[in-house]
Amino acid sequence: MKLDSTVPPPASRLRNFGVNLWAEFSSLANEHKATNIGQGFPDFVVPEFLQEEVRKAVAKPAANWYTRAQGHPRLVKELATEFSPLFNRNINPMTEVMTAVGAYEAIYAAITAFINEGDEAVIIEPHFDCYAGDMELSGGKLVRVPLRPTGDEKFAKNWKLDKEEFEAAFSERTKLLITTTPHNPVGKMFTREELEYIGSVCKKHNVIILSDEVYERVVFDENEHVRIGGLPDMWERTLTVGSAGKTFSVTGWKIGWALGPANLISQLQHVSSCSTFTAPTLLQEAVAGAFEYERGVAQTDESYFKWLSAQLQKNCQMLADAFSDIGCTPVWPDGGYFMLVDTATMGWDFTDLKTGRCYDVDCVKWLTREFKLATIPISVFYGDKNRHLAAKYIRVCFAKSDGTIEKACQIIRSFKKK
Numbered sequence: 001m002k003l004d005s006t007v008p009p010p011a012s013r014l015r016n017f018g019v020n021l022w023a024e025f026s027s028l029a030n031e032h033k034a035t036n037i038g039q040g041f042p043d044f045v046v047p048e049f050l051q052e053e054v055r056k057a058v059a060k061p062a063a064n065w066y067t068r069a070q071g072h073p074r075l076v077k078e079l080a081t082e083f084s085p086l087f088n089r090n091i092n093p094m095t096e097v098m099t100a101v102g103a104y105e106a107i108y109a110a111i112t113a114f115i116n117e118g119d120e121a122v123i124i125e126p127h128f129d130c131y132a133g134d135m136e137l138s139g140g141k142l143v144r145v146p147l148r149p150t151g152d153e154k155f156a157k158n159w160k161l162d163k164e165e166f167e168a169a170f171s172e173r174t175k176l177l178i179t180t181t182p183h184n185p186v187g188k189m190f191t192r193e194e195l196e197y198i199g200s201v202c203k204k205h206n207v208i209i210l211s212d213e214v215y216e217r218v219v220f221d222e223n224e225h226v227r228i229g230g231l232p233d234m235w236e237r238t239l240t241v242g243s244a245g246k247t248f249s250v251t252g253w254k255i256g257w258a259l260g261p262a263n264l265i266s267q268l269q270h271v272s273s274c275s276t277f278t279a280p281t282l283l284q285e286a287v288a289g290a291f292e293y294e295r296g297v298a299q300t301d302e303s304y305f306k307w308l309s310a311q312l313q314k315n316c317q318m319l320a321d322a323f324s325d326i327g328c329t330p331v332w333p334d335g336g337y338f339m340l341v342d343t344a345t346m347g348w349d350f351t352d353l354k355t356g357r358c359y360d361v362d363c364v365k366w367l368t369r370e371f372k373l374a375t376i377p378i379s380v381f382y383g384d385k386n387r388h389l390a391a392k393y394i395r396v397c398f399a400k401s402d403g404t405i406e407k408a409c410q411i412i413r414s415f416k417k418k
Contacts, residue, residue, distance in 0.1 A: 013139065016136055017136070022129075025038060025039070025374065025376060028365060028374070032372050033372060034374040035404060035408050036404070037375060037396045037398070037405075038374040038395065038396070038397060039376070039397060040184070040246075040251070040338065041251045041252075041397075042251065044249065044400070044401040046250060047304060050250065050290055054282070057282050057285040058282060060285065063281050063282050063285040064281065064282060065281060067278055067281040069269070070099075070273075071099035071284070074288040076094065076098070077288075078287075079097050079257055080092065080093035081291075082291050083259055086230065087227060087229055087235065091259060095266070096261060097257060097258075098269050099257045099278075099279050099284055100256045100257060100272060100276070101256070101276045102245060102255065102256040103212065103214045103241045104254075104256065105256060106241045106256045107212065107241055108130070109258070109271040109272050110176075110210050110239050110258065110268055111134040111176070114267065115135065115140035116138075118173065120140060120141045120175065121140055121176035121210075122143045122144075122145060122170060122174055122176070122178070123179075124144075124178070124179050124183075125147070126146070126382050127144075127184075128381065144383045144386060146165075146386045146389055147160060147183075147188065154332060156186050156333045156334050156340075157334055159331075160194075163197070166198075166201065170207065174205055174207050176207060176208050176209075177198065177208070177210070179211055180213075181216075181225070182333070184337070185338045185381055186338075187336050187340065189224075189226075189334035189335050189336075190226065191226065192226045192231075198228065203234075203237070206237075207237070208238075209228060209229070209238040211228050211238055211239065211240045213227065213241060214243035214245075214256075215246055215335060215337055217305050218312050218336055218337065218399075219335040220333065220335050229259065235260070235261060239258050239265070240258065241256065242256065244256065244290070248290055248304065253287070254279070255280070255287050315400060315405045319398055320332065320339065322409040322413055323412055326412065328346060338396065340378065340393045340395055346415065350363060350366065358377065358387060360377035360378055360391075360394055363377070363392070363394060364377045367394075378390040396408075
């Protein structure tokens with residue numbers, strides 16, 4: 001139904017919002033019935049222990065009622081138990097943990113809680129798109145600093161910050177630093193030395209750190225997931241965001257959390273109480289049980305976390321081999337769900353399409369239509385200034401079932417050079 005033209009226009013804060021990129025590319029993938037290795041949702045079967053936790057939870061009457069707004073008591077206690085040794089501190093479950101409707105809400109709450117009109121947040125790009133939307137809604141401005149390939153750019157660990165460029169991004173208006181490790185979409189895991197440097201700059205400028213660590217359980221080779229909030233003097237200014245969807249490969253459950261000092265977490269709780277009020281009790285109960293189960297089998301062959309890293313590294317290797325076989329250059333990730341692929345050697349040219357979109361956007365649409373393989377362009381993860389750095393990269397997701405990975409590799413090897 002069309003609205004009457006006399007109806008007031010939407011709020012000005014929505015003026016820059018258009019079609020959501022995930023809606024655009026998922027719609028295209030669905031339209032062409034494409035094999036989807038673009039979006040970061042695992043499509044393998046939920047493990048039996050998680051199914052059992054849901055069955056046990058739904059049988060509990062209280063698990064079907066409203067729960068504590070700041071976080072289901074059992075889950076926040078489990079999160080405190082799980083993460084206290086990882087941060088080398090005793091985390092208070094009632095004041096230093098909150099749950100949310102996915103990491104998405106936790107990030108939104110953090111930005112909304114601390115950004116006023118005209119405030120700035122320094123962000124490392126390429127970056128996930130929701131940060132920009134949340135800043136827009138809060139009236140803030142993103143100041144973007146890119147990762148740049150140094151040395152052998154075929155490895156994500158060699159994509160680094162330029163320190164002079166990074167420090168120049170901070171000003172008296174800077175309130176937040178937003179970072180992601182393992183990184184989406186590059187797949188880089190920031191080293192302890194890199195995070196100590198980032199933390200020192202934030203401390204110098206008295207800036208809050210928002211650390212998105214949803215892919216923390218997927219670590220390749222001998223890499224180490226370092227939590228910036230666990231470094232000396234960093235807990236007091238760091239909000240760490242996690243996700244049950246990524247941790248247990250159930251992205252549709254939409255259970256996330258934030259960890260940090262009570263004076264910061266309390267502000268996120270205020271935002272959440274005015275928006276979603278509480279995440280689903282049933283799924284919070286099931287996630288709590290999943291953490292309890294995993295702790296009981298840690299470091300054994302029954303460990304889901306152990307299986308997940310090994311399985312995803314195998315999947316990543318299969319996709320990397322397929323792209324290498326046709327002459328593309330994969331960027332080997334340190335961990336996470338994603339890998340960049342440089343398609344420049346394929347000689348594809350889309351200038352005749354005259355779409356006005358970046359090469360990688362046209363490339364992804366062409367691959368989806370012509371080869372029925374859905375990937376994601378990288379330029380959409382940049383602001384206008386540095387969009388050219390996306391060059392001819394596309395992003396692929398290896399958090400997929402064996403069947404999806406095998407089908408994708410078959411399609412990739414059918415690509416032809418122009």
